[in-house]
Amino acid sequence: MSTSTHPLKKYTRSHIMRTTTCPGCGIGTVSQAILRAIDELELDMDDFVFVSGIGCSAWIPSPFYNADTLHTTHGRPIAYATGVKLGLPDKHVMVVSGDGDLTAIGGNHLIHAARRNIDLTVVLVNNGIYAMTGGQTAPTTPRGLTTITSPHGTLEHTFDISPMIAAAGASFVARWTTYHPRQMTRSIKKGIQKKGFALIEAVSQCPVQYGRASNLGDAVSMLTYFKDNSVRISKTQKMDAAELQSKIVVGEFVDTEKAELTTELAQVKNKLRASP
């Protein structure tokens, strides 16, 4: 047997032997994309603070990553991260959590952090369902999907996260699926380097809860679904709303430079200190 170790193993806590996710879950792919982005940027894990909430994807950094991790209350990681960033503006603060945590319970924190344009990198793992608690309808669940809390199909419309955060004023917004891990890594790199609010929405497969609810089944058929149904944002201009309804629009939605909160705050502080 070979004794090869994984090249990203150096970023994880050595006593944790395996990931906490179900077999075939896409969270591990996203976890690798984050670590690979940090590896390619040659950044030090000690310069990062990872903040996560509650849910399957909140287990990505905590306790797996060998860095400062903060596992917070449900829906509130962005509120905690805002405090961390304002207190320690030199740190890279990254929020890693799921759609139920960040857009349902903590929806307003996400919108207002984007509006403030505070320098956070948010990796939002969107699996379209509340997976950890048994497969209840989430705001991101596609309309009509039968879940354990919507036995006749969910009647509500679906939350389209990336365009909403783009509209709220974020500096960088990208969406990829777990079928696009290389592109996701590239966008996470851009998000880390961006001075401002960066959201990377990672559409991920949940073969256990979502797979059962949608009859898509296992991880491979969900990845095939992502492959067949994702459309580049550059190609959507020629498509009408009906065509786009069942598609996953992937790509970079926003990439712009604008005034950032911690920088502005430091300037105000300096100005006030200088004045008698």
Added chain:
Amino acid sequence: MQKKSPKAKVTIIAESCKGMDDCGICRFVCPKDLFEACKEMNATGYYPPEIKDESDCSGCQNCMICCPDFAIVAEKKTDGAPNSLEDEDAEQ
């Protein structure tokens, strides 16, 4: 016929794997279809993959990048072939 030399050395970390039956992402993303289920169960009760014929490996590293359980290491030997997963804007 002369055997091709593999473009990467692929190592499977069996104890981290969650099985070909339940996951199987490595088999799905491999453009050369090199992964098949191993007959030996690991300590957690899953059947990890094994490589059929390493000499066919194109060195794309899809298996390592996509494996959700950090269970595959693909060390490139020479410059690998372009990957088969969609990567249209790789040159950006």
